[in-house]
């Protein structure tokens with residue numbers, strides 16, 4: 721997968737291109753990255769890429785021309801099939817990013833991420849050169865770079881070989897629509913708190929059931945909304961009934 725970010729701060733992306741599983745995978749050429757700074761497309765000597773908003777109001781707006789040229793430049797770099805590509809603008813006005821959308825994006829060959837700064841970008845860029853507007857949550861941060869990196873990381877976890885054993889991405893919570901179960905590692909006792917015995921039993925069937933019960937219990941108490949739209953397997957229904965009876969007692 722070839723990911724390009726259109727950003728005034730290319731160096732910010734080193735946190736995902738140089739570190740952790742995503743950094744290692746990029747260094748192994750499992751995925752590729754390039755940043756394009758719209759300032760290089762500013763048509764004035766001073767490299768202006770923002771201007772005051774029509775209609776007045778606070779702050780500045782990113783101008784259409786430099787961004788449009790940057791997106792065109794990104795499209796010329798595409799590897800693989802041009803069709804299997806998407807230009808995404810990160811913004812609080814976007815469609816909320818979901819696990820389903822993450823999976824869909826992980827199938828693409830090319831991803832272009834437009835990172836806004838100031839009060840946002842000229843609407844005409846969105847109308848002519850952006851395929852989708854995506855939000856990573858109902859909050860505002862100073863630029864689209866951190867949301868872009870969040871999206872990149874979530875998507876890359878589903879690109880084959882990025883994680884090594886793809887299993888750990890599919891076992892992530894949200895992958896099966898439930899919150900994650902609690903995790904423990906050595907020492908067996910920490911500040912007087914022991915690890916649940918079941919996890920030391922070596923009985924993998926019982927451990928799997930315990931973990932599923934813990935996921936269901938956490939989802940029921942912390943995010944019951946996730947259970948509303950989720951089809952339950954018979955074993956899950958049985959465990960949920962058991963959990964509900966306990967809380968009714």
Ligand SMILES: COc1ccccc1CNc1ccc(C(N)=O)cn1
Nearest residue numbers: 810811836840855856860861863864
């Ligand atoms: C004032 O910033 C903006 C104003 C308008 C658009 C983009 C930005 C850049 N900031 C962003 C970007 C995305 C998200 C999100 N929720 O995905 C949050 N903030």
